[in-house]
Amino acid sequence: MVTVVQLATQVGSLTLRNPVLAASGTFGYGLELVDFCPPEALGGVVTKGLSPRPRAGNPTPRIVETPAGMINSIGLQNIGVEAFCTQVLPALRQRGATVVVNVFGETEEEYATVVERLEREDGVAAYELNVSCPNVGKGGMEFGHDPSSLDLLVRMLRRLTRRPLWVKLSPNAPHLLAVAEAALAAGADALTLVNTFRALAIDAKKRRPAVATGFGGLSGPAIKPLALRLVWEVHRAFPQAPLVGIGGVLTGEDAVEFLLAGACAVQVGTATFRNPAACLEVVQQLQAFCQREGVEDVRELIGGLRWR
Amino acid sequence: MVTVVQLATQVGSLTLRNPVLAASGTFGYGLELVDFCPPEALGGVVTKGLSPRPRAGNPTPRIVETPAGMINSIGLQNIGVEAFCTQVLPALRQRGATVVVNVFGETEEEYATVVERLEREDGVAAYELNVSCPNVGKGGMEFGHDPSSLDLLVRMLRRLTRRPLWVKLSPNAPHLLAVAEAALAAGADALTLVNTFRALAIDAKKRRPAVATGFGGLSGPAIKPLALRLVWEVHRAFPQAPLVGIGGVLTGEDAVEFLLAGACAVQVGTATFRNPAACLEVVQQLQAFCQREGVEDVRELIGGLRWR
Amino acid sequence: MERRSDQPVILASRQELSPSCFALELLCPGPLTATPGQFIMLGPTAGADPLLRRPFSVAGVGESPRGVLVQLLVKEVGKFTSLLRRLPIGSELSLLGPLGQGFRLLEAPPRPVLVAGGIGLPPVLFAARELSQRGIPFDLFYGAASSHELLLPQEVKRATNGLAVFCTDDGSFGEQGLVTEVLRRLWQKSYSRILACGPTPMLYAVAQLARERQVEAELSLEEPMACGVGVCLGCVVRLHDGSYVPSCQAGPVFLASQLAERW
């Protein structure tokens, strides 16, 4: 007898048809890979980070492979919120995709501008704030490293929207739990854990950093054990907080691990680069895992890690 | 014409015949792998961490492979300083190996006991302090996370020995630069960067952490870009400080990358597990790299990264 | 002692044995000897995935014109074993061995009984071949979940110079029941030592039976291993005095009397 697996999950008040989302910056704006992975088949798609106006991004080279991972320094190149609203969102809406818009800015006002523009559109399920951005007002310290900046930012945006606000935390924050607490206290509906790890790869022959900006962000399977650790630590500290787990998910079993560590949903990033159907396959493998293991509702897994 | 490559390097006042050491905890006490990798052919061997008395270590399972890495939770099992002095050190001395003794304790006194015992022996080239240990006196906070505990510890040991003191830093410290500064100010001769990263792997079927203690330490190629970043950051902040780079070195080119980032020498850890001759091969590949690239003295590479 | 070495080897043959298991022959250009119960560490020659080699018991060692052939029996359980199952014949792998402490065949008292469970067969089969060759009489018990998970029944039979008893949990072949229960039922007074390899619960039951019958048992344990050569301390097992020893060096074959009750 085959178990019928309930895949739907809940991130705070938002219901997702399954717990697998495509991660920001790895799935374009949601439509680029429809022939491999229709966005409406996923729990959701998180768009490339949007800013008030288009941005050209960083000089090249921007990427380099590292052992079981990669470093990127894209520099948040994007088409800007206006182009997204007019050229992309209508088609996503029509397909019935659950769209989470990733938002960033160099000032609080920039975040606000993006959110305000999107408030005029239907078909946005949630905002995800990328707070790994240098806060120009605070001497370039990242919003996500400083609980008080983050508090201000989230409170301000909270007033602008009733849609769910997810705050995507940087694993480079010296005190992640303090940052998480600040975001939750300021009204965040969920925390996305984690963004990329600050890292360095060197071209030994050229004696130069492998990406043009020097440091970049490490992603991929290499970081999975670090991301899982952080998700579990935040889950233990804030058991009621809805978490979205991310970092190195390649397979359905990886997704299960994040759910067990306390995430209500997971995002798949770098995996899409090696396989454009990765998100879809993670959904299928997650379902197969549940069937094999007799898990009838995927939500049973959430936080189910038996610690010691 | 083949370049003759000078491989000798200097870590502070200590001269090493080449820049490649076997890392603590991955090469036993120095003699276990003589048939694959004679310790005297290396820049040095760093012993398994020694405590005043033998320790049984953690329950099993203790290890698990992760993407391009592994998590361990050995729990500092070791034979104790006395057995090392009587049963191992004489043979290492006789072979002419450069021996760096890795030392740890749960109190300052335990560190002191180990160092005092070793002061009675010839053939110890340096001490490497593993400060990723819970400080029983300070409520279990690791020595290496707290600049003031570290300051006390290093000052105390500084009074006990004229041998070089290397302090091996934990990458999990929230403020690594502050910790590095404290160690240097207290009289450390060099900093070893880095120890393992706190991490979690989950057995999805059993819904349990993959190692018995829950969290463990991540090592191997996966962490190389993170370790390189930390070495470079510390080198930029303290350009005069002798650094020993470690984290995911598999090949001679990896070693070159750490030298470029500012390390005077590198250690090879997990690589030895997949290939017991790894350290020796890294020396050979390093030499071959220098020959190919016309580097006549390996010290030319140190800190040679052209940042942007 | 056999000299351990690290050498590139060639995947020379593969034979499917069951839905989950297969036999391999590895061609070693250099010398390689091994005694039953010893193991090798096998991995890809390049690449970091998997990062670490994997331990496999030697099931047999043979000669061929092109070099030594090492036989393995492998169960597909994860990353590397599934790679081994798909790898084209002729592929290169990297082999470190022989490693560890095998069965103490030379000091074996009059009449050993051999016990294998599931993929615990390889060292037991090797021991059977060796004992037969030395003319030491023994019986052999081999259990698996069901008939199609019983590996190489003909070869097991051929290698055994006494009774070869097959058992399946579901009774689809041979005796029905766990191999340790069948062994208990058919126990002979003459059995003076048990040599066993199999899943941990089976080995616990073997140790228990040995205590009851007051014979020594030699158990081949399976702990996760990183290095295979005694330097990582990842593979330790607990002895009865509470200390931990690396099973890759002190074992993988231990006397049950040395071990803690739950090692």
Place this chain on the structure above:
Amino acid sequence: MERRSDQPVILASRQELSPSCFALELLCPGPLTATPGQFIMLGPTAGADPLLRRPFSVAGVGESPRGVLVQLLVKEVGKFTSLLRRLPIGSELSLLGPLGQGFRLLEAPPRPVLVAGGIGLPPVLFAARELSQRGIPFDLFYGAASSHELLLPQEVKRATNGLAVFCTDDGSFGEQGLVTEVLRRLWQKSYSRILACGPTPMLYAVAQLARERQVEAELSLEEPMACGVGVCLGCVVRLHDGSYVPSCQAGPVFLASQLAERW
């Protein structure tokens, strides 16, 4: 347009061409078409090392009874290319393609000249075959460091319906000098467009020459790629308006007039 797809393919043949280069044929069970200048992303079917697939230009596509054969010419420079060189024939790989925007052969004006440098040969060779088949006359310049790094000279000659000029930096075969210098020397007024692939400095020189002769150049660029399908923005090149576009989608073949001077 050709439909891109992701399929497992079999390494069907390998031929050594030079100390550093070799040719491969990949057998695709499913359909695959490609136009000259398009590329594929190739990787292992399992494992995380390498994690990402690698881009390779299609050198040719043929039919065989068992499926489509894709020809690649590969230079061994690192992890995956050295794996490709050692992988046993019959191994499975994973192929995503065809990808990107190739040469604009149909809109090519009267007399193109083709230029290849080093391992930039594959798309140029493919373009040559295609142009010959369509009866469009062209000349071809192909340069390499030295005679033993000149790949497939016979095939290049056969594929060319006009002049085939070979050059080597050291003069060990054909004309001596950089291919762009030789092209400049032997430039024909009739040349109405350049189609080129090779190292970046060569392409800069080609773009310069095209500006001087007031013809358009189509340049096949090589940027590091993670995804090959336009979603990572890792492979961008700069256009003359300062904007960055993904070379895997807008390229890899660009009109020189679109590009920034130092893209």
